[in-house]
Amino acid sequence: METELYLPVKTFLESLDFAVKGEIGRCDILALREGDPPVMVICELKQSFNLELVLQGVDRACACDEVWLAARLSARGKGRESDARFRNLCRRLGFGLLGVSQHDEVQIIVTPEAPFPRRDPKRRSRLLKEHRKRQGDPVLGGSTRMPQMTAYRQQALACAVALVIAPQRRRDLAKAVPDAPKILERNVYGWFERVEKGIYGLTPAGREALERWPQACP
Template identity: 40%
Template structure:
């Protein structure tokens, strides 16, 4: 985006657009960048060169003055170019409208991307189901909120694999069906086959034993499991 571009460069293109729709338009009225009035309808538009928290807070505050509020940014705005879909969702969720101004050298083009409206995001039922499944399956509160994936703790999946590893730590080897029955773990065979953590070795078809890696790591995870059950 041209670094010489200023916020007030957006004003005239938007004023021209709104005027063509029959609005009377004025700038900088009581700290509002643009106020447009048509009959009994009033619209407030806040201008920025980029979409940031300052702009969003400013725009939401304008709801104390008008029911219809837009934010306007250049189409060349970096965050909009990279994350247009997420930006539009966020702005809609706040009940705001979005105007994009394509600042070409010879001509500026105004596009109303979305009008303000009540927004109810469509639920992703598959992800919601997976979220609730993990929540209900996990034993205790095993990981601090804000931890990175690298710091991942005792997910429900790991907890279940630990139980399988615990069983194999007391047996030279075993079949998945045997473990399934012994510890009441319906996916024991799948855990052994996928071997996500590298804890299991396949001895022969259908028979597994605890790997060296599993034997080395099991004590520390067992301790974490014990800490959870004590909390």
């Protein structure tokens, strides 16, 4: 699974002074080095180097400064990483290639050489905002088929924790959870109910959510 590659690649990028988080905006890895401007790297993971991995990189390129493609190195050294045509394609696209050995050692196969024009500043801004607002790194990069622990979900869970004992006013919750008023009003997950004007309580669905994600509870 792609998640097996996440921690080795994360460790590699952290050694380059990046703050690394998984599964942000459908990107397996989003790495951020603060500065003016910040440097944003997107890394996609696959069990082997293939065309789908390259296509994912093409899709992500407009939203970041560098794209890295990472995959498991073939046991016999006969995978795509050994194909000069594949490496040259990545060089022409400006993508970096990382190979992960069977012992989880990461090696650079191709270094990204060309900066990308920022054709989609709105998408870049959304990714940057999510990376900065998400608390910790709760999702392994490469995770699929499961609800993702986004910054929004983290704040919604924080609201649910605060409402376990008794309903509260939105403005009181906002002291600890800045987006609480919007989260309670929109009620995207069906976890909250309005008890009276400006006061919200927790629904059975909200209590089930806290059982599903116990790490949200203090």
